Amino acid sequence: MPDNPLFQHHAIRGRRGEGPTLLVIAGVHGDEFEGPAACRRLIAETEPDALSGNLHVIPMANESACRCRARCGSDGLDLARTFPGRAGGSITERVAHALSGIIREASAFIDLHSGGTIMEVAPLSGYMLVQDAGVLERQRDLARAFGLPLAWGTSAALDGRSMSEARDAGVPAIYAEYLGGARCSEEGVAAYVEGCRRVMALLGMIDPMPPSQLVPECVEDTSPGSGHMQICHPAPMEGIFVPSVQLGEEVRRGQPLGMVVDYLGAEQRSIPAERDGRVIVLRTYPRVDAGESVGVIL
Ligand SMILES: [Zn+2]
Incomplete structure (x- = not known):
């Protein structure tokens, strides 16, 4: 097994033949639990005799953040903004550095997230x-094969992420989101395991699977x-967020997503939708600081 003091890393070498190396990681944010649970199940259910190539799984990449029961590590850094990190840096920088080396070695890469403590996605x-047309097409294939209702292509200009590390290394990569809200959705865990297996089937690592009933909606922005979900619909003041929409709801531009109120209810500020569309991220944790996101509209 790979030896790394920063996080547990499990490798399964297929005995069925040569093939690609798929890297699946979760727990980049320490308060997200669907991905880690899916990783445990993937490890338990992957049979080396039925596997071609190599499956590498890191169920809890950010152990420091998990110990803090938080998105970020004990140094206050967000791992998903710290790539490629530094070998001699703080805990989050060292984790980013170690993960970067593993991402660069992979043939394909999946990073499993969720909404964490304060959001649902x-x-x-x-x-x-x-920019690389071949890698982009591969990423589209992986995202569709993963089998969730939405395949979402977004700006490649954002740095510091596992996705930007893969981008710079030319490794086809996708991430996934499934609810959150300080819980661990069993439905999300099952969907993640199936998604990883569908990607493994697409890559020829396991036998083909029966086609999914679901045809993902594909949106590129x-x-x-x-x-960048953390900058959308910032709260106009600190207080308590009271939503007036639900996750998945279609909204019109200007329609309130909810309001922020002070403790007495004396001051109330509405947060209007910035565009027409569907609510794909919604804050579930009521306390909010000024400038924190309360939701994202697709
Ligand atoms: Zn995350």
Whole structure:
């Protein structure tokens, strides 16, 4: 097994023949649990005799953040903004550095997320709209094969992410989101295991699977900040967020997503939708600081 003091890393070498190396990681944010549970199940259910190539699984990439029960590590850094990291840096920088080396060695890469403690995200698989046409087409194939309702291509200009590390190494990569809200969705875990297996089938690592009943909606957004969920619909003041829409709801521009109120209810500020579309991220944790996102509209 690979030896790494920063996180547990499990490798399964297929005995059925040569093939690609698929890397699946989860727990980049320490308060997201669907991905880690799916990784455990993937490890338990992957039979080396039925596998071609190599499956590498890192179920909890950010152990420091998980110990803090938080998105970020004990140094306050967000691992998903710290790639490629530094060998001699803080804990999050060292984890980013170690992961970068593993990502660069992979033939394909899946990074499993969710909404964590404070958000819920509609199930989706995402990828960067990278310049390399071959890698981009591969990413589209992986995202569709993963089998969630939405395949979402967004700006390749964002740095510091596992996706940008893969972009720079020319490794086809996707990430996935499935609910969150401080829970671990069993439905999400099952969907993630199936998604990883569908990608393995697409890559020829396991036997083909029966076609999915679900045809994903494919949306690509080339605007520069697209895919950066933490900047959308910022709260106008600190207080308690009271949503007036639900995850997945269709909204019109100007329609309130909810309001932020102070403790007495004396001051109330509405947060209007910035565009027509569907709510794909919604804040579930009521306390909010000024400038924090309360939701994302597709
Ligand atoms: Zn995350």
